[in-house]
Structure formats: structure tokens, C-alpha cells
Amino acid sequence: LKRMYLEAKRAGRLNEFYVFHLGWPDHSARYNAVGRFGRISEVATRIAGQLSGEGNSAAFREFAWRFVNIIARALVALGRRPDYLQIQQHVINIEGIFQEYASKYFDEYDPKAWEAIVAIEGKLNEKNVPFNMKGRPFRVVAIDQYLSQTRVADPVMDGLRSAVRYDKTYFDKIVASLLPLLEKLTTGRMAELISPDYQDVNDPRPIFDWMQVVRKKAVVYIGLDALSDTEVAAAVGNSMFSDLVSVAGHIYKFGVDDGLPGGVPGTKVPINLHADEFNELMGEEFIPMINKGGGAGMQVTAYTQTMSDIEAKIGNKAKAGQVIGNFNNVFMLRVRETSTAELLTNQLPKVQVFTSTPASSANDSATGNTAFTSSSHDQVQQVSVPMIEPAHVVGLPKGQCFALMEGGNLWKIRMPLPGHDPDEVMPADLQALAESMRQTYQVGKVDDTGWWSAPGYQTLNESLPADL
Structure with a gap:
């Protein structure tokens, strides 16, 4: 972190330096991993892709993908940018976004529909509600029955209606594997970082996206705090990789300046990505990035300990070989395997x-x-x-x-070992962040306090009795 800050300062790019760290939300920039996409379906892929696809879990992952895609399409149609919090809210309560989108649709295309819907709602009671709609609000049931009587050719409405028509208990079961992931990503202050509030003008923490970073030639430090929570780190990291692959595909087709006035079509800039312990974050998204990202100017440098780390993460020896085969250069320090x-x-x-x-x-x-x-x-x-x-x-x-x-x-x-970087030029908050990281992640130095300082281990340094 200190080295990146100092080099950005020397290069005159300090205004384009971002720090994103899940472990220190007060000092971190903010990033919406599902807020930018080339196709709306990418939102569902980035979220459902974190779920297990082995055995019977594959069917539940496909169900989760479908429902997340339905919600993402509805959010975009309502003029909102998707994020993890909104996805979680509407997965738990699908009726809310169904009513909201129906209100928008009828106000725009069929203003008189509400009279018929209110009349249908007035006739409903617990006895005449269809079995599959038990537990749903009467307004939702009335909208569904009105849509059954009319022909509405709207794919977003059809998708929401199909989700609402599932039995509520059955619906909760088939999305049960999705909710734990969303809970992990939206619990605590971490939700502020990966589901930023774009309308909060009082929050000084910047919000960045990859296209903005590439165009500004910015320098970004990403700390995923995998030591504290590996699953959350992997989910956020994979979403970042997916987003970066999408950006690389856009740059490959249209260039960096696409959509900007006076931009030159097809312009590309070098994009250097350094991924430490990348096996912890690697998923299906990483393979196309190293396989095809070079066409967009992307250069990936990945660091890991052993071959077994890659195989264990992917779970497939052939795919592990595919990952390794896409790297042109190999730098090998001392290894134990x-x-x-x-x-x-x-x-x-x-x-x-x-x-x-x-x-x-x-x-x-x-x-x-x-x-x-x-x-x-x-x-x-x-x-x-x-x-x-x-x-x-x-x-x-x-x-x-x-x-x-x-x-x-x-x-x-x-290689010469890196020297000590002076931190006087760093802001106070980054100095505190770097010092906390040094104490937390670099246990083992002479002045550090670790497991060997416990009383049981300190007695090992005491002198033995004379008879021994």
C-alpha cells in the first residue's frame, strides 16, 4: 500500500489513487460490483456464479440466476442501478417490486387498469385466493388476476408475475442457497462499500468503477481481507473480475473512449493487474480474463504458492492447467512442492x-x-x-x-529487497491503515506480538534447573 501510494505520487497521479479495503471501511473507497454491466444478465451471473454448482446444487443455482435476473431487469426498468442490498431486499420480498413495476407500467400504458384491480381486490378473501397465492397481499393477487384477463406483452412484467405465482414456501426453498450469500455481502458496514448510496452527498468516500479507472489511468489498491472472511473476499473478488472482464470486452470492441465526445474509436491503454494469492479469488471469471484480456490491453501478473492451490480452488486439474497455460512468463522463487x-x-x-x-x-x-x-x-x-x-x-x-x-x-x-518507505508524505488515515495492516498481516517480526508471547511459550525461554 505504501509503495503504491509513493509511486503514484512520484508519477503525478495521486488524484487518481484509490484504496478499497473491506477490513477498513472508514478509509476505503466504494465500489458497486454489480452496478455496471454490458448486458443486464451479467448482474445475475456475477451473483449466482458464487453459488456451488456441484451435483444437485446446480439446479438451485440456475433458479437463483433466473430470479436475480428478473429483479435486475425490473430495477433497470424502474431507473435504478442494481446493488446487493436491493437484490437481497427484493429476493426476500418479491411482491414489493412486482407492485412497484405494475404501478409504473399501468400508469404509462393502461391508466384505467387500477379501477378493475381495486374491484377485484374488494372481492378477495382468504377462501377464494388461489392455493399458490396463499400468503401474498390481496393487491398482488388482484394484479395477477387482472393480467390473466388481459394480454400484456411485457417481458419484465411476465418475469415478475411468474416469480410471484410460485407458492411462497416453495419460492423460499429454491432461493434458500442465495440468501446466505447476500446476507454475508450486506451485513455490517461492508454493505456501505459494495452497495454505495449514490445520492448521499455527505459521504466523502469516492465511488469508482473499472471503466472510469481505465480512462483516468488510475491506480487502485484492493484489499479483500480474506484472512477474516474467505467467502466474502472470494465473492467480492470474483464479482470484480467479472466486471473487469465485461469492461475488457467493451474496450476490445469499441475502445476506451467509446461514447465520449471527440474520442478515437478503438483506442486502448495498457491495463496492469497484479493479483496476490489469486487462487483464493479465482473462479470461472478468471479464465476468460487471462485468455482473452490481452486483446483489450490487459496484462495479468498473478502470485501464488503452489500448483495445488489452483487445483484445489477450481476443483479441476484440466482447468488449472488451462489457467497456467495462459501465462507467457513464469517467475519461480523458492517453493516447497x-x-x-x-x-x-x-x-x-x-x-x-x-x-x-x-x-x-x-x-x-x-x-x-x-x-x-x-x-x-x-x-x-x-x-x-x-x-x-x-x-x-x-x-x-x-x-x-x-x-x-x-x-x-x-x-x-x-532481486534487491525493498527498502523502508517513508510514510511522512502519506495522509494520516492511510498511515493508520498501513500500520494496522502491518500489525495484523505481518506477524512474525521481532517486535511483533504473536502466539509465542503467550505465558506457556515464554516459560520455554527460562533457564533450566542446575540438575538438568
Whole structure:
């Protein structure tokens, strides 16, 4: 964080520097992960894509996708920008948005409909309400019955009506897997960050989106606080990746300046993305980003510990290989897993080396003037051996790595360790944020307090009795 701030300051781009951190909402910028889209269906994909698709869960994920898509279409038709809070509110209470959209539609296309709806509502009671509409407000039942008597060719109205016509108990069951995810994303102050209130002019925290960031050539630090809540971090991170893929697709087709007066069609700018511990955030959205994002100028640098981390997250060895195969360059520092080291060593050609084998012999001679005979020679052979063994990678010192670049050129690199960055130039709130992150995330320094400071471990440092 400190390094990014200082480099942005040196580059004269401090006004375009954003910090988004789920762990410190007071100092964080705000970002709506589902507020910008090329197609409305992307909203449902970003939310329902976080649900499990294994086995029987796949059917429930498809149901969740459909209902989120219905709600997102209705929100856009009502002139609102979708966010997690509104999606959660209308998943819990689908009748509210159904009545609201019906009011807008009838006021615009059929003003006399309300007279018939009120008349139908006056005749309803608990006995004559259809079984599948039990528990619904009478106004909702009246609107549904009026729509049954008339022909309304409106896809948004049809979608909302089909959702309302489900039995309420059945509807709650098929969206049961969606609600826990939405609860996690909208609980506490985190909702302020990922469901920002665009009309709150008293909130000084900026709101950014990826197209705005790319056009301004901004610098963005994203902290997802995965150590505290891995599921929420993965959900927000995957939504960000999905949004970024959508932006990359738009840039690939139309350029960065599309829609701006005086813009040059097809203009692209380099987009550099650095993802640390990216296996924690990786989902289906990450694969098209590294596979096709280069056409939009996107350059992805991903950091992880082992190959197994990627396979464990995706759950598919073939897809893990697909992810790794889309990276052009490999920089490998010291690793502890042999299979990870073999990712580098197996791509290197074998080399020919010469081996010298010394040999000598002596034989007794029982006749003549010769007491013995001896010979000595060196046998030279050409042997094919690997250029680098996995043991060489496992034993790398700190600050050194092997780099496989430009299609197969091998480099041995020594990197200087980063020095201490002065924080006097940083604002007070970012200094406090950086100090809190240092104490929370970098446990293990000499002056830090950790598990070894507990009384049980402190006694291990005491002197032993004389008899021991």
C-alpha cells in the first residue's frame, strides 16, 4: 500500500489513487460490483456464479440466476442501478417490486387498469385466493388476476408475475442457497462499500468503477481481507473480475473512449493487474480474463504458492492447467512442492555434458625382465541431463528466482529487497491503515506480538534447573 501510494505520487497521479479495503471501511473507497454491466444478465451471473454448482446444487443455482435476473431487469426498468442490498431486499420480498413495476407500467400504458384491480381486490378473501397465492397481499393477487384477463406483452412484467405465482414456501426453498450469500455481502458496514448510496452527498468516500479507472489511468489498491472472511473476499473478488472482464470486452470492441465526445474509436491503454494469492479469488471469471484480456490491453501478473492451490480452488486439474497455460512468463522463487518446481523444470530442454571417468590397472608379470605392467586412462562420455533439477528451485535463497521468459529463455535473477518507505508524505488515515495492516498481516517480526508471547511459550525461554 505504501509503495503504491509513493509511486503514484512520484508519477503525478495521486488524484487518481484509490484504496478499497473491506477490513477498513472508514478509509476505503466504494465500489458497486454489480452496478455496471454490458448486458443486464451479467448482474445475475456475477451473483449466482458464487453459488456451488456441484451435483444437485446446480439446479438451485440456475433458479437463483433466473430470479436475480428478473429483479435486475425490473430495477433497470424502474431507473435504478442494481446493488446487493436491493437484490437481497427484493429476493426476500418479491411482491414489493412486482407492485412497484405494475404501478409504473399501468400508469404509462393502461391508466384505467387500477379501477378493475381495486374491484377485484374488494372481492378477495382468504377462501377464494388461489392455493399458490396463499400468503401474498390481496393487491398482488388482484394484479395477477387482472393480467390473466388481459394480454400484456411485457417481458419484465411476465418475469415478475411468474416469480410471484410460485407458492411462497416453495419460492423460499429454491432461493434458500442465495440468501446466505447476500446476507454475508450486506451485513455490517461492508454493505456501505459494495452497495454505495449514490445520492448521499455527505459521504466523502469516492465511488469508482473499472471503466472510469481505465480512462483516468488510475491506480487502485484492493484489499479483500480474506484472512477474516474467505467467502466474502472470494465473492467480492470474483464479482470484480467479472466486471473487469465485461469492461475488457467493451474496450476490445469499441475502445476506451467509446461514447465520449471527440474520442478515437478503438483506442486502448495498457491495463496492469497484479493479483496476490489469486487462487483464493479465482473462479470461472478468471479464465476468460487471462485468455482473452490481452486483446483489450490487459496484462495479468498473478502470485501464488503452489500448483495445488489452483487445483484445489477450481476443483479441476484440466482447468488449472488451462489457467497456467495462459501465462507467457513464469517467475519461480523458492517453493516447497516438487510438482510446482517441475512446472518450470519440465519446460526446459536437456543439455549435453561431458563426464570424465578415470581408470587405472596393474598386472604382475612372472616372466622376463618385466615385473608388472600398468595402464592409466580417462574415459570421456557425453551425457544428456536436465538443465535444472527441482532441487535447485527448492533450494533457492531469499530474493533469487528463475525466470522463463519470451517463449523459453531462462534467466537467473537476484532481486534487491525493498527498502523502508517513508510514510511522512502519506495522509494520516492511510498511515493508520498501513500500520494496522502491518500489525495484523505481518506477524512474525521481532517486535511483533504473536502466539509465542503467550505465558506457556515464554516459560520455554527460562533457564533450566542446575540438575538438568
